[in-house]
Amino acid sequence: MSVRLLVLIPAAAAMSLALSAAVDAVALPLFLDTTGTVLATALAGPGAGIATGVLTSAVNTLRNPTFWPFVVVQVIVALYAWLAARAGLFRSLRTAVPAGLGLGVLAAATSTPISYVVFGCTTTGGIALTTALGRALGLPPLGACFFGSFVADFGDKAVTFALVTSVLHALPRRTAARFPWALRAVGAA
């Protein structure tokens, strides 16, 4: 592991958590806390991505004590982003956003059992309220919980993939050439 790639991981993790300042400015219900995980995977492969995801969860737990069980979701996101990068899905928004929506479903499906078992579907206020709405619509408990997580997750992951795509395309030539996976992720390898 070169020092350069080693430096990328905590930088990407901290950057994910710092993005909350941008999200707050535009008042959108997004987390973007897997941006670093997806970006590190698209730039340096699954190893860097998983490490970034785990690190993001570890540091995030200190701010939101209830978030550490979702380290599993970060690992799933890294693996999914690896497949997307190998398929060069970051080459344009047209391929990246649908991939992001797909990840949204997968992330919701992964976080639902965790949310159900650990939190009784009250991970965040938003998820609890949408779960209650699901129950009111007659969905079974687990189904309602999935509905709650899905509404929170699918938009977030789609925007995350779109953001990573525009980052990869905005990268200067010199920086992109230095990361092993960047060119393949945008389908230019």
Added chain:
Amino acid sequence: MARLTLERVSFWYPAMGRPALRDVSLAAAPGEVIALVGNVGAGASTLLLVAADLAPRVVGGRLEGRVKGEGGRGIVLPTPWTQLSGMAFTVWDEVAFGPANLGWPRERIAGAVDRSLAALDIGALAARDPATLSGGELQRVVIAGIVAMEPALLLLDEPTAELDPEATRLVWRLVRALAGDGCSVVVATSDLDALPELADRIVWMEDGAVRRIGAPALLAEQSLWEAGLATTVADVWRTARLGAPYPLTVAQAERRWRQ
């Protein structure tokens, strides 16, 4: 015995066609202060990275020619906020980061850290969290972090860019003191007016190549003046079309004016 020897060195950054260094030869002796002067893009920063054995080893790219360094080397880059270790939550630990990596015993680390904190006049910041420092304070902590490793060759890239005039004078005094203790220093700076008292030799660089090497008096010569690299006093003296020899500093001008 030279601390640093560059023989006909050329260097290309990765994915860049044009060389950033062209056939550069330079040797730095112990106790000597060499100043690299040149406009943006002249190659001074690249030369320092090569001298610090970071290019091409870490930065990548291709190097031709021979680079020989003797003894420990440390470089201070011009962006202090990227130079923090990230592993220290107090200024004292931050300055101790380098020495600790060298595996020194704790007593030696403590001595080196306290000396370099005092040398940069930031002893009062020792317990502070580096994340809470101003740009100028951070720059001095980064310099202290390299000085604490007691390098035989100290490389400085625009070390005073973020500093106010008082801190700038302190850093230049420190460079002179370190050279006095035998350290060789190569510094890239645009603070030309400080060089007559600071530098033993001036290296004028342009477009990746070394145009001239000489004593500080170089900073009053016609070709440097035309490139905008003369000291302020030399520039004023020449603009006023007064005769040679051209004074470099206010003090020298005053002596010439009194004659």
Added chain:
Amino acid sequence: MAAVNAELRFEHVSFSYGTVPALRDVSFALAPGERAALLGRNGAGKSTLLRLVTGLLHPAEGSVSVGDWETRGRPPESLARRVGSVFQHADQQLFARSLRDDVAFGPRALGHGAAEVARRVDTALAALELSAQAAEHPYDLPPAFRKLATLAGALALEPAVLVLDEPTAGLDRPLRARVARALADRAAAGVVVLVATHDLAFAAEVLERGLVLDRGRLAGDAPLAALLTSSGRLAPLGLAPPTGAALSAALDLPGRPVRQRDVANTLARVAAARGPV
């Protein structure tokens, strides 16, 4: 290119971060075309004052106005029509694939049409002699050029007031001269230029008035040349006269010029009168 001319006015402005006072009862006015240096130690309130002009902060007491616009109640994005600003580490705000696109960000955000945006961008790039680098990726350029790019971005807003925080940090002498020329040109067109800086050599070249902040109070408001040649007034700020002014004092040149050109001309005149040196 009729920039709307507007006066920058502070009236009894006070501001505190929580309970910590940053500015206390500051009043001054800068007429169109005036160029002022904002001097003071770190923590004296320089950045706070500049942020009050842009609308990032609003005064606790008193008022800040740009022409007939009072900043109270106006967000920065609205004041951006009249105030161009560049703060420290501004190059971290760049994100376009080319210098031209980034400089165009401001005019586009203000809602100007493509032709007007192009005109403003070309003018701003030309003012800083960056036209040759217009198509380059900002991150492929040396850091000094990225800093110039953010200044070009502020010029492209064609504001009535320009506030800059250490615009010359990290620039070499030719690039500092470019910034000086661009600011002098804007001021001549009626723009108010307010620059917080430690670089007194740069200030001497292009700025004319000195506002001195000390622990949140306006401790001085005087012609800059007088300030720059008086080491007595500069020392408490941790500053010393720039080399040109120091030479002018050391050689006892009449009129104490501070601009390098003026020092050289006065020196030539006095030398001619005295006979060969």
Added chain:
Amino acid sequence: MTGGRLHPFTLLAIAGTLPALAWILPAPAGGAVTTAVALVLTLTPGASPGLTGSGSSPGWRPGLVVLRTAVLTAAPFWLFLLLLHDVPSTIAIGLRLTTMIASVVWVGALLPPGRLVEAMVAAGWGVTAAYLFAAALSAVPLLKARAQRIVDAQRCRGLSPRGGVGRRLRALRALALPLVLSVLHEVDERALALETRGFVPGARRTPLAPPRDATAERAGRWLLLVGCAAALAWRLAWRG
């Protein structure tokens, strides 16, 4: 019990054991005990500001501040649980969550990050693990400040963060991209800084102030682990 001077690994072991037991032991008795223990722990005077620096707020005894943070973080969960579940389930899940929240808030407030890094280095873990955790933790406040500076700078260029979702997403791009690009651009410089200061991944380095790790504490940590395993085995056997 001066929590502050316990070895970092002991603090982490305790903060990990309590929630584990809260899930293993039968509700609601198990959860009630672990919650009580966790809440009492938050009263141990937090000496220096810990990982989250939440232990220091004037006027409140340090301990009370930590307790207050834990209670305020846990309260909304009880409310939402009532919304979705009957009372017994609410109590069972609520107690487990409160134990977890109180434990994390307690260790967050009590454990100075520097001590944890030193403990990792002293324990012989390569500098890599300590670097990854410390670098990410220390970079968050710096990058958050940079993200806010970028928001300010873009608004000063006319960017309005208001408007429809479409406009706000475009605005988000102009606020997020600069942060990401500047961080990526600096990766090289950060690597150069570490290299010039002798940082070699996986290498051993001199610990500056290794926290004292008494054998009793080390035994205690193993005891906690064994205790959890035993409780788990008992619970599985009891249910089986």
